[in-house]
Amino acid sequence: MVKENAPGGHDATLRLTLRVWRQRRGQPGAFEEHTLAAVPTSASFLEMMDLLNEQLVRAGKEPFAFDHDCREGICGMCSMTINGMPHGPLPGVTTCQLHMRNFRDGETITVEPWRARAFPVLRDLAVDRSGFDKVIQAGGFISVRTGSAPEANTLPVPKPVADAAMDAAECIGCGACVASCKNGSAMLFVGAKVTHLNLLPQGAPEADRRAVAMVRAMDDAGFGNCTNYGECQAHCPKGITLDVIARLNRDYLGARLRGFFASTGKPRRGGD
Amino acid sequence: MIPDAKIPAGPLAQKWQSHKTRLRLVNPANRRRYHVIVVGSGLAGSAAAASLGELGYEVSCFCYQDSPRRAHSIAAQGGINAAKNYQGDGDSVRRLFLDTIKGGDYRAREANVHRLAELSTAIIDQCVAQGVPFAREYGGHLANRSFGGAQVSRTFYARGQTGQQLLLGAYSALSRQIGAGAVRMYPRHEMLDLVLVGGHAKGIVTRNLATGEVRSWAADCVVLCTGGYGNVFYLSTNAQGCNVTATHRAHRRGALFANPCYTQIHPTCIPVHGEDQSKLTLMSESLRNDGRVWVPRDAADCGKDPSSIPEPDRDYFLERKYPSYGNLAPRDIASRAAKEVCDDGRGVGPAVGGRRLGVYLDFASSISRLGEGVIRERYGNLFDMYGNITGENAYRRPMRIYPAVHYTMGGLWVDYNLQSNIPGLFVGGEANFSDHGANRLGASALMQGLADGYFVLPSTVADYLAGVGLAGRPSGEGAEYRQAVAETNDRVARLLAVRGKETARSYHKRLGRIVWEACGMARSREGLTKAIADIRALRDDFWRNVSVPGDGADLTPELERAGRVADFLEFGELMCRDALVREESCGGHFRTEHQDDGEARRDDARFAHVAAWEWRGEGAEPVRHAEPLVYEDVQFTTRSYK
Numbered sequence: 054m055v056k057e058n059a060p061g062g063h064d065a066t067l068r069l070t071l072r073v074w075r076q077r078r079g080q081p082g083a084f085e086e087h088t089l090a091a092v093p094t095s096a097s098f099l100e101m102m103d104l105l106n107e108q109l110v111r112a113g114k115e116p117f118a119f120d121h122d123c124r125e126g127i128c129g130m131c132s133m134t135i136n137g138m139p140h141g142p143l144p145g146v147t148t149c150q151l152h153m154r155n156f157r158d159g160e161t162i163t164v165e166p167w168r169a170r171a172f173p174v175l176r177d178l179a180v181d182r183s184g185f186d187k188v189i190q191a192g193g194f195i196s197v198r199t200g201s202a203p204e205a206n207t208l209p210v211p212k213p214v215a216d217a218a219m220d221a222a223e224c225i226g227c228g229a230c231v232a233s234c235k236n237g238s239a240m241l242f243v244g245a246k247v248t249h250l251n252l253l254p255q256g257a258p259e260a261d262r263r264a265v266a267m268v269r270a271m272d273d274a275g276f277g278n279c280t281n282y283g284e285c286q287a288h289c290p291k292g293i294t295l296d297v298i299a300r301l302n303r304d305y306l307g308a309r310l311r312g313f314f315a316s317t318g319k320p321r322r323g324g325d
Numbered sequence: 326m327i328p329d330a331k332i333p334a335g336p337l338a339q340k341w342q343s344h345k346t347r348l349r350l351v352n353p354a355n356r357r358r359y360h361v362i363v364v365g366s367g368l369a370g371s372a373a374a375a376s377l378g379e380l381g382y383e384v385s386c387f388c389y390q391d392s393p394r395r396a397h398s399i400a401a402q403g404g405i406n407a408a409k410n411y412q413g414d415g416d417s418v419r420r421l422f423l424d425t426i427k428g429g430d431y432r433a434r435e436a437n438v439h440r441l442a443e444l445s446t447a448i449i450d451q452c453v454a455q456g457v458p459f460a461r462e463y464g465g466h467l468a469n470r471s472f473g474g475a476q477v478s479r480t481f482y483a484r485g486q487t488g489q490q491l492l493l494g495a496y497s498a499l500s501r502q503i504g505a506g507a508v509r510m511y512p513r514h515e516m517l518d519l520v521l522v523g524g525h526a527k528g529i530v531t532r533n534l535a536t537g538e539v540r541s542w543a544a545d546c547v548v549l550c551t552g553g554y555g556n557v558f559y560l561s562t563n564a565q566g567c568n569v570t571a572t573h574r575a576h577r578r579g580a581l582f583a584n585p586c587y588t589q590i591h592p593t594c595i596p597v598h599g600e601d602q603s604k605l606t607l608m609s610e611s612l613r614n615d616g617r618v619w620v621p622r623d624a625a626d627c628g629k630d631p632s633s634i635p636e637p638d639r640d641y642f643l644e645r646k647y648p649s650y651g652n653l654a655p656r657d658i659a660s661r662a663a664k665e666v667c668d669d670g671r672g673v674g675p676a677v678g679g680r681r682l683g684v685y686l687d688f689a690s691s692i693s694r695l696g697e698g699v700i701r702e703r704y705g706n707l708f709d710m711y712g713n714i715t716g717e718n719a720y721r722r723p724m725r726i727y728p729a730v731h732y733t734m735g736g737l738w739v740d741y742n743l744q745s746n747i748p749g750l751f752v753g754g755e756a757n758f759s760d761h762g763a764n765r766l767g768a769s770a771l772m773q774g775l776a777d778g779y780f781v782l783p784s785t786v787a788d789y790l791a792g793v794g795l796a797g798r799p800s801g802e803g804a805e806y807r808q809a810v811a812e813t814n815d816r817v818a819r820l821l822a823v824r825g826k827e828t829a830r831s832y833h834k835r836l837g838r839i840v841w842e843a844c845g846m847a848r849s850r851e852g853l854t855k856a857i858a859d860i861r862a863l864r865d866d867f868w869r870n871v872s873v874p875g876d877g878a879d880l881t882p883e884l885e886r887a888g889r890v891a892d893f894l895e896f897g898e899l900m901c902r903d904a905l906v907r908e909e910s911c912g913g914h915f916r917t918e919h920q921d922d923g924e925a926r927r928d929d930a931r932f933a934h935v936a937a938w939e940w941r942g943e944g945a946e947p948v949r950h951a952e953p954l955v956y957e958d959v960q961f962t963t964r965s966y967k
């Protein structure tokens with residue numbers, strides 16, 4: 054639950070100790086400790102990091118590099134492991150939407166990058182998540198030429214199906230699922246995209262090919278296997294649930310089976 | 326002299342179709358030999374890069390984020406307009422066109438706006454085919470809502486995440502072309518200069534943000550889809566990285582910058598809460614469909630718990646002043662009205678800097694009429710976001726909102742083909758100035774970005790390429806490229822060499838304060854004149870006293886920020902100059918000297934034109950050119966939402 058402001062609590066400040074990860078690409082990293090004397094409780098976590106960086110720059114020191122952009126929980130760029138938890142302690146909240154009123158005065162906060170084999174550290178808290186893009190490039194789309202689409206209402210989609218597709222489509226591609234998984238698996242991310250597209254009638258013609266191609270690309274990009282820990286679901290800021298992994302497994306196995314029968318001369322649907 | 330806008334002849338409704346048949350085509354066998362650079366991967370850039378790649382051109386696409394999917398289009402909440410008339414409520418291409426022209430306060434080009442309205446329907450078809458999960462009715466057909474002051478329901482939406490879903494659609498199309506090898510994608514690359522060869526745009530200079538490498542890229546033409554410049558105000562609803570650098574650098578190379586003073590202040594944002602705030606968050610305007618805006622009648626009540634203030638002591642000022650549009654009055658009007666009541670001392674919420682800058686957006690009557698469940702279904706994620714940021718529960722107490730900078734109608738000048746005055750330089754999406762005049766209607770930016778990217782640029786870029794042909798193409802080895810790279814390296818080195826005491830962010834904040842006060846919701850000759858002097862002084866100080874630690878040979882966000890702030894410091898002055906010369910009030914541009922009792926007074930006799938500014942060098946006065954707005958079809962009328 055989000056902590057509500059006490060009346061007049063807008064101006065309260067916290068004194069914090071921060072242990073923040075420092076690393077140059079390809080070199081070993083280490084924690085650095087800093088203190089901040091007065092962090093407003095109304096500030097967001099990233100605004101707190103801004104304060105730290107301003108303090109460092111004024112002292113002529115290098116600030117910490119971290120990824121962020123929209124600061125409203127939708128672009129998926131922010132990516133900090135806070136006290137061991139990707140995106141911090143609040144469920145359903147990205148790093149940028151976490152506010153300092155959820156921390157205590159005098160607290161020590163540990164800030165690390167995403168930790169996963171497939172996400173190498175670029176610098177400090179910023180990692181390379183291009184593996185996600187490669188998975189989408191392999192099959193996370195519906196092939197339709199610009200300008201060739203039929204009139205939109207010619208293909209009605211039942212509301213429950215559209216709603217379920219939308220649930221899965223809410224994934225912001227942040228990678229918290231990978232960072233929270235002991236195996237560094239991307240199954241929640243891939244499952245969300247496959248579910249979004251394979252549920253819709255528009256996505257059906259390529260459903261088999263999509264599932265197989267995306268799983269293959271996921272393996273190639275160095276993501277680990279899924280052994281059903283379920284940590285991904287717990288840390289996903291957008292409420293993507295394990296159902297999407299079940300769906301992905303079903304679509305993938307079905308596609309392989311159909312592909313196998315196709316190769317033995319049985320009727321073929323889609324295929325890989 | 327301003328170049329020709331190249332508006333096609335013929336009746337308004339047929340201009341685009343007949344123009345399209347006249348545009349030249351490139352032989353499919355030759356397309357692969359043309360290299361097109363697209364800078365930006367938002368709706369406009371992704372759509373353009375994907376479509377051009379699919380047609381067979383060799384395309385390179387650049388963005389500054391770590392993935393094209395993160396472009397700021399992702400943050401759009403409310404929806405996208407299209408003249409489908411699915412609701413049978415009397416909508417049509419003609420009506421969408423008229424609404425957009427009127428909404429823009431008669432400062433947009435007729436022909437461009439009509440084309441936009443025509444293309445709107447094909448956008449929805451395209452997106453649905455891509456799998457964009459728009460809201461649907463129980464019958465399975467697409468749902469619509471009314472939005473931003475429109476009197477018909479023509480807005481398509483995907484929960485409160487329309488921009489995200491549209492961008493993921495465009496990103497998937499782009500990814501498909503990347504996977505197929507038709508588009509090469511360069512994320513974490515920032516464009517820092519444009520390269521001209523023989524007066525044509527033939528390449529760009531980028532800095533690889535992960536490695537610090539500065540290099541040039543040669544191409545047959547360049548398409549900029551780099552978004553808006555709202556961050557000149559420091560606090561805005563834009564993402565942190567949104568910048569004017571790409572367009573300003575092109576401007577410095579000769580591209581005209583049109584109407585920079587037309588900026589949009591959005592009425593429904595979460596109010597500023599403190600000094601260390603880095604951004605403002607929009608609460609979708611769709612909330613105004615079910616929320617009522619009010620402040621206490623009596624300033625003495627402003628500190629009280631809102632639920633303790635009885636109905637007769639509340640001032641529902643939008644309903645009072647604009648009875649026919651009420652809470653749905655257009656953005657510029659609703660924003661100014663909120664500013665007025667706060668300037669009158671009747672703002673609510675905690676005081677920041679000694680002033681209460683906020684008004685209530687109250688859902689109590691909708692909740693009692695429709696039930697909390699319906700409101701949760703419609704706006705659940707927005708209420709959650711509000712709760713996260715403010716620590717307040719908007720189901721139980723009214724939201725507090727205040728206007729914030731949101732969108733920029735100004736941008737690089739383009740002709741009907743979206744080509745700038747520099748041949749070979751095309752500009753799409755929020756980065757150009759073309760379709761929204763002095764004020765943009767809600768749910769029309771997404772429409773414009775996708776219309777430009779999917780349907781206009783692919784045709785007009787082909788026409789340019791067919792015209793210049795394959796002979797005598799630049800190799801990328803020429804002196805122009807080396808020179809541009811050297812200049813960029815030099816500028817980076819200068820930023821690193823200042824070694825002053827102040828952070829780039831602190832300059833950005835100060836610039837923001839200057840332009841917000843002088844060039845925000847109300848502008849005056851006196852304020853703007855002073856702002857121009859203040860910005861110049863701040864700019865000088867920046868180059869003497871900014872601190873950028875490090876060597877720049879790596880991911881160095883502080884260097885990126887400093888470069889963007891340096892450009893805002895030049896651009897902010899141009900914006901104020903434009904506002905100063907435009908001695909009228911229109912749309913988002915409100916000059917206090919030109920009003921009738923708080924209502925904007927336009928001056929069509931003197932200002933029915935586009936102002937397009939020419940760069941004349943650092944410290945030199947820019948030159949203002951005027952492109953007259955010739956209306957063949959509609960007539961200028963005074964906007965009234967009373």
Ligand SMILES: Cc1cc2nc3c(=O)[nH]c(=O)nc-3n(C[C@H](O)[C@H](O)[C@H](O)COP(=O)(O)OP(=O)(O)OC[C@H]3O[C@@H](n4cnc5c(N)ncnc54)[C@H](O)[C@@H]3O)c2cc1C
Nearest residue numbers: 365366367368369389398403404516552754755768770771
């Ligand atoms: C919070 C919010 C809500 C909105 N809601 C709505 C809505 O409901 N309906 C509506 O119609 N409109 C809405 N808008 C407006 C609309 O979202 C934008 O105008 C539109 O998405 C802009 O799209 P674009 O493609 O032009 O630019 P953007 O999406 O901003 O993309 C810019 C691209 O350019 C790249 N770029 C920028 N500078 C450089 C550089 N120097 N070098 C390299 N790459 C660069 C970026 O990486 C990015 O890929 C909203 C805007 C905001 C801020």
Ligand code: SF4
Nearest residue numbers: 224225227228230289
């Ligand atoms: S599934 Fe959730 S945690 Fe994983 S990338 Fe998507 S939004 Fe992030």
Ligand code: FES
Nearest residue numbers: 122124129131149
């Ligand atoms: S910065 Fe965009 S989701 Fe956090």
